[in-house]
Amino acid sequence: MDIDSRFKGRDLVSILDFRRQEIERLFEVADEMEKFAKSGKEVLKDRIISTLFFEPSTRTRLSFETAMIRLGGHVIGFADPSMSRTVTGETLADTIRMVDSYSNVIVLRHKIEGSARLAAEIAEAPVINAGDGSQHHPTQTLTDLYTLRREFGRIDGLKIAILGDLRQTRSASSLAYGVSLFRGVKLYLVSPEPLRMRQEITDHLKSTGVEYQELNHVEEILPEVDALYVTRLQKERFADSQEYERLRGSYFVTKKMLERARRGMIVMHHLPRIDDIPLEVDETPFARYFQQAAFGLPVRMALLSLIVQ
Amino acid sequence: MNKEQRQTSKQDARKTLIEILGGKTPYLLSILKDQTPYVRATVQWKDKDVLELPEELSEETLTKIKLLEPRALIYFVSEDGKAYEKTGILEEGKWIEGRIIYCPNKNCVTAQPKEPTRPKFKVVKKDPLILQCYYCGRYIDHSAIVAQIALL
Numbered sequence: 001m002d003i004d005s006r007f008k009g010r011d012l013v014s015i016l017d018f019r020r021q022e023i024e025r026l027f028e029v030a031d032e033m034e035k036f037a038k039s040g041k042e043v044l045k046d047r048i049i050s051t052l053f054f055e056p057s058t059r060t061r062l063s064f065e066t067a068m069i070r071l072g073g074h075v076i077g078f079a080d081p082s083m084s085r086t087v088t089g090e091t092l093a094d095t096i097r098m099v100d101s102y103s104n105v106i107v108l109r110h111k112i113e114g115s116a117r118l119a120a121e122i123a124e125a126p127v128i129n130a131g132d133g134s135q136h137h138p139t140q141t142l143t144d145l146y147t148l149r150r151e152f153g154r155i156d157g158l159k160i161a162i163l164g165d166l167r168q169t170r171s172a173s174s175l176a177y178g179v180s181l182f183r184g185v186k187l188y189l190v191s192p193e194p195l196r197m198r199q200e201i202t203d204h205l206k207s208t209g210v211e212y213q214e215l216n217h218v219e220e221i222l223p224e225v226d227a228l229y230v231t232r233l234q235k236e237r238f239a240d241s242q243e244y245e246r247l248r249g250s251y252f253v254t255k256k257m258l259e260r261a262r263r264g265m266i267v268m269h270h271l272p273r274i275d276d277i278p279l280e281v282d283e284t285p286f287a288r289y290f291q292q293a294a295f296g297l298p299v300r301m302a303l304l305s306l307i308v309q
Numbered sequence: 310m311n312k313e314q315r316q317t318s319k320q321d322a323r324k325t326l327i328e329i330l331g332g333k334t335p336y337l338l339s340i341l342k343d344q345t346p347y348v349r350a351t352v353q354w355k356d357k358d359v360l361e362l363p364e365e366l367s368e369e370t371l372t373k374i375k376l377l378e379p380r381a382l383i384y385f386v387s388e389d390g391k392a393y394e395k396t397g398i399l400e401e402g403k404w405i406e407g408r409i410i411y412c413p414n415k416n417c418v419t420a421q422p423k424e425p426t427r428p429k430f431k432v433v434k435k436d437p438l439i440l441q442c443y444y445c446g447r448y449i450d451h452s453a454i455v456a457q458i459a460l461l
Binding site for chain 1: 424441
């Protein structure tokens with residue numbers, strides 16, 4: 001079976017659903033798609049994507065919808081759960097069953113962990129996880145890995161620091177899973193103690209041979225790393241608002257701190273940013289987060305074109 | 310348990326013997342509450358109990374016992390009077406499915422009462438026991454599992 005055929009009809013719930021070879025093929029297609037990001041390429045003419053966003057989104061939802069439109073398809077769905085019947089008690093399962101009958105592909109974001117996995121079990125159409133609780137965000141990870149590849153020409157052997165709320169940020173856990181598909185990556189997991197990465201993820205890193213180190217402060221490793229991935233402290237993930245207030249502002253990156261970074265290092269962020277990266281960093285040669293967000297469009301165009309063949 | 314104790318007579322045919330740490334026996338009796346009138350507990354060593362039941366146990370009950378105490382030894386006594394250890398109940402990489410235990414993560418889809426999910430857990434590690442929820446990916450450690458079984 002040729003590699004492109006392997007994507008047809010596939011669900012994407014976790015980045016680990018794809019093998020390295022498949023991710024690399026997807027990146028090749030994303031390279032081609034970048035040319036059509038503004039003009040379009042009608043490979044999915046008249047196909048329909050359902051975007052079901054039970055949690056807020058700017059970049060993910062808009063880039064999926066733009067991707068589908070650029071590929072010649074159409075978009076249905078909602079960006080606000082109050083627009084769906086789940087507010088009157090309809091289950092997610094029933095919503096998926098209904099939407100499945102209308103769509104060629106379903107993109108789902110939900111605060112409940114495992115929701116995308118349940119949706120994938122129910123739907124015949126492929127389901128793409130746009131983020132489930134604190135667990136997975138595979139298309140963000142594809143975008144992040146694509147950014148690294150575009151910047152450095154490779155992912156193997158990179159030294160990457162992930163800073164912030166590693167316990168609850170799905171982009172962070174997803175990225176950790178994603179780099180485990182490559183060789184020789186070293187991770188620096190930098191966070192306040194209460195926000196350390198969950199054991200199931202660090203166990204996965206150990207079992208896949210990813211070298212990692214847990215630290216409290218980012219300054220000490222700035223001269224070492226190729227990429228610094230900053231995460232936002234997400235108030236919506238804290239059951240205890242007092243804990244959020246205690247930890248708020250406990251980590252951040254400044255222009256002054258970046259004087260210690262080595263030349264060629266890049267700063268990434270899954271956005272939106274709040275206190276974590278001030279505007280002054282935007283002007284530095286390290287800032288890549290806006291370009292990173294822009295890459296989300298060709299990456300999602302590539303993904304949709306491969307899955308919805 | 311020594312060889313003589315394992316070599317039981319034909320009168321003891323089709324029984325189950327469970328060797329468990331003494332501290333866990335009250336929880337085990339809770340799991341076996343439908344059979345407890347027939348359970349004969351014998352203190353063999355200072356820290357272990359041996360329970361005898363006059364029947365085979367279901368796969369679900371065997372799984373609950375091993376979740377409670379992974380080091381428990383379970384023997385099935387056949388008609389020929391020989392005791393065979395029941396193995397393979399809880400092996401690393403094996404999946405446990407069904408409503409035997411539940412995921413303690415309140416944000417897991419399996420914790421939403423109306424969603425059609427069937428709990429499923431992978432045995433990540435046997436000793437100390439760690440399970441991983443198929444849906445939310447969270448680890449469940451042994452103390453959380455024992456706490457659930459203790460409430461049965």
